[in-house]
């Protein structure tokens with residue numbers, strides 16, 4: 100496997116299985132910008148592949164789409180080598196400032212390391228130099244391009260998407276859903292179903308020409324991006340209807356979550372601790388309950 104590929108002019112992807120890492124690097128080579136940081140277990144692989152792409156140059160900045168353990172895990176280790184600034188939402192900044200949250204992110208990363216037989220003593224610690232951005236902000240890249248910032252809550256409350264101009268490339272984190280290698284899309288409305296659906300509509304309205312997904316794939320071409328996001332929306336609504344029906348039978352969130360895991364997540368996109376998956380699925384059941392079932 101080649102260490103990286105060029106997806107579009109000045110847009111590279113580090114070929115890390117399950118965790119494609121997008122690096123923006125223009126012609127003048129003034130350091131690059133990366134989107135998200137994957138898991139701690141991949142830090143060594145990312146560092147090597149970055150070196151293959153950048154040589155002795157360093158990343159100037161890393162933008163975080165949200166604060167999940169599998170998007171920030173390698174951050175603190177990579178910062179040792181690259182000393183980049185981190186750009187994220189205020190909520191992500193707050194999470195990374197919390198000792199309790201940092202310990203939780205480290206714990207899930209240690210579990211992921213165990214699954215990968217990584218016995219090193221690496222740890223996730225609080226990253227440095229985090230700058231908060233919000234809807235409507237613009238992030239100027241070292242190469243003269245810019246990223247527009249969009250708030251896309253629903254997957255988490257801290258989620259952001261970034262749109263590259265020029266180029267019309269959308270970095271949506273997990274707000275667009277997570278795609279399996281089979282092409283099937285898994286909705287992940289962990290903090291709010293309604294906000295997740297509204298965020299998907301917002302992403303559709305951006306008319307991106309390339310959708311750089313955080314896991315497994317990138318979708319190229321405006322028509323394909325639109326079809327993907329519409330498919331994601333349809334899957335999201337289908338899963339909600341299913342959860343509403345199950346909640347009509349019983350309000351045992353844990354049991355419904357197990358049922359979803361068995362029926363919908365039989366071929367998990369992301370290898371990872373089952374605990375993290377169960378937390379996610381239970382959160383979706385609770386969100387549907389509070390927004391559609393519960394009588395106030």
Ligand SMILES: [Zn+2]
Pocket residue numbers: 165167254273
């Ligand atoms: Zn996520």
